[in-house]
Amino acid sequence: MPRFKLRIEYHGTPFVGWQRQDNGISVQGELEAAIFRFCGLETTVTAAGRTDAGVHATGQVIHFDLDREVSAERVQGALNYHLKPHPIAVRTVEIVPDDFHARFSALGRSYLYRIVNRRAPVAIERERVWWVSVPLDAEAMQAAARHLLGRHDFTSFRAAACQAQSPDKTLDLLQVTRTDEEIRIVAEARSFLHHQVRNMVGTLKLVGEGKWHPDRVKAALEARDRAAAGPTAPPDGLYLTGVVY
Amino acid sequence: MPRFKLRIEYHGTPFVGWQRQDNGISVQGELEAAIFRFCGLETTVTAAGRTDAGVHATGQVIHFDLDREVSAERVQGALNYHLKPHPIAVRTVEIVPDDFHARFSALGRSYLYRIVNRRAPVAIERERVWWVSVPLDAEAMQAAARHLLGRHDFTSFRAAACQAQSPDKTLDLLQVTRTDEEIRIVAEARSFLHHQVRNMVGTLKLVGEGKWHPDRVKAALEARDRAAAGPTAPPDGLYLTGVVY
CATH class of the missing domain: 3.30.70.580 (Pseudouridine synthase I, catalytic domain, N-terminal subdomain)
Structure with a gap:
């Protein structure tokens, strides 16, 4: 076998x-x-x-x-x-070997979230990115992202349907970078809650468009209440890029 | 108006x-x-x-x-x-102004051709790149590309249906670079013959897979015979990236 x-x-x-x-x-x-x-x-x-x-x-x-x-x-x-x-x-x-398990042997997972931030809709990358037409400040998003690093109760960023036993997760990396029209958000952790990356991205987008001060993300995290954080970003921009064993 | x-x-x-x-x-x-x-x-x-x-x-x-x-x-x-x-x-x-003409005022056109060169087929970039599974030597392709630079009779790279008055064109740039799995070919000229970029790429691919020595591209050009050059690369990898006025 x-x-x-x-x-x-x-x-x-x-x-x-x-x-x-x-x-x-x-x-x-x-x-x-x-x-x-x-x-x-x-x-x-x-x-x-x-x-x-x-x-x-x-x-x-x-x-x-x-x-x-x-x-x-x-x-x-x-x-x-x-x-x-x-x-x-x-x-x-x-x-x-027979004891390798794709899910339980994994020590880390990496995700990439791609946003195309420009006035014009996307044609070639449709379904492959989140198109956001309002200008986003990637530096403010990066400043906000820092509040989420480390070990926290991520209840505010957890889908109602999440089956994880505990809302405690350790976020090792959450990095926002901009190149011309594209904003890339890289997230790394041992594991994530259901919708965690998309809920973090949806919240960072509120910071990027200036509706939220970066520090409000810290308050949202500490509230341990899904209603305190931003909406779920669409699936189109999200990529599972790698798994570490 | x-x-x-x-x-x-x-x-x-x-x-x-x-x-x-x-x-x-x-x-x-x-x-x-x-x-x-x-x-x-x-x-x-x-x-x-x-x-x-x-x-x-x-x-x-x-x-x-x-x-x-x-x-x-x-x-x-x-x-x-x-x-x-x-x-x-x-x-x-x-x-x-009224005398601007998208076609006749253009002083230069830039194309990009994208090849994904790996054993596995493409899923996400399907329709957006040419998938080539045999290993390609991008340096050999670049060496071959140099033979096409400058002013030449490009009959060997011209589609039968081409309506241009003359087969003489000046190729200003033809650059082949590789990054991991992707080979990018950038072509710049005042104008191109019908299928010229795809015919050049299809020919460079023969060099990349080792079927042709780079110098054979020079011979193919000088033959002024479509049958002397390689096949037409598929449209999927080709992008018109810019026009200079």
Whole structure:
């Protein structure tokens, strides 16, 4: 029963999210279907991060077991073939020990959030960024982001549906940088609460447009109340970029 | 009759190309339709470069006349509103003198060609790059590109359908750079023949994969025979990035 670890990329827009659901196609479901078409095996695929509908990945990590010896190279070629025409690509495949677990072995996760900040709508990058037409002050957003670093109770940035046992998380990095029209927000932590990145970005956007002083983000965090923070940013701009083991 | 100069962006995949045609939607047709919805005027829009089906633009320049005074800002807002849901965006609008002509006043055009060179297919950037799975040597491609710089008879890189009066063109820049998985080819000239950039890229790809020595590109150019050069690269990777006046 060899175990395979895959790094995968997907465009999240056509999917109901990572997880199999009855109301549409999922990344998990299409991967499991591709494995079945490849070798006739019904198996379950486990991911490091269960991304929501519309959220993308350039570095999602998954694992699954097969019932026979197959080379990593063959798994990559076969799955990329059988995944067509879905926008999912297998970037790398490794054979790993049986105790590797894509979700529970993960020591860190990295997300990128992309905002295009200009008057004109986006055409080429549609579905791939959050278009914000009001001018945003990236330096103010960065100043606000500093209040969220470290270990905190992130209840104010947690989705109601979040299944985590504790709202306490340690945010290792939250960095806002601007290059011309694009603002990039990089977030790193061992793990995140449901919607945490999008809720932090939606709150930083209020700072960026001048509706909030950067210090209000500290107050929002300390309130431990979802209503104290800003709205949830759309999924379009969010990318799971990497998982550390 | 004020004349307007617009810088526009579009994702080329859903269009039959810039030019109005009977067999599908065109960028020109949708812009003219948006102008009509905005102010009821039937007008003709002229572009600096008549891009082919599937070719994108981040810096296409167009002009048209209106029969009344309208602010540049209002034109931008109205056209972006009326262009929905097509992936066309008006980035800037200026009012220009009557003798400005998007095509004939242009002194230079810049194109970018994007190749993603990796074993895994592309998911997020699908339709937006040329995916090449065989490893390409970007330095060899750059060495080959040097042979094309300057004034030449570019018959070997000219589409059969090209309507230019002369095959003589001056190529000012053709630069190949690699960053991780992506190879970018930037081309600049006063003007290009039909398919010239895609034919040059298709030829450089043969050098990159080691099928051709870089010097063979010089021989292909000197042959003045389309059959002596490489195939036409797909439209997906090509962007009209800017026009100089």
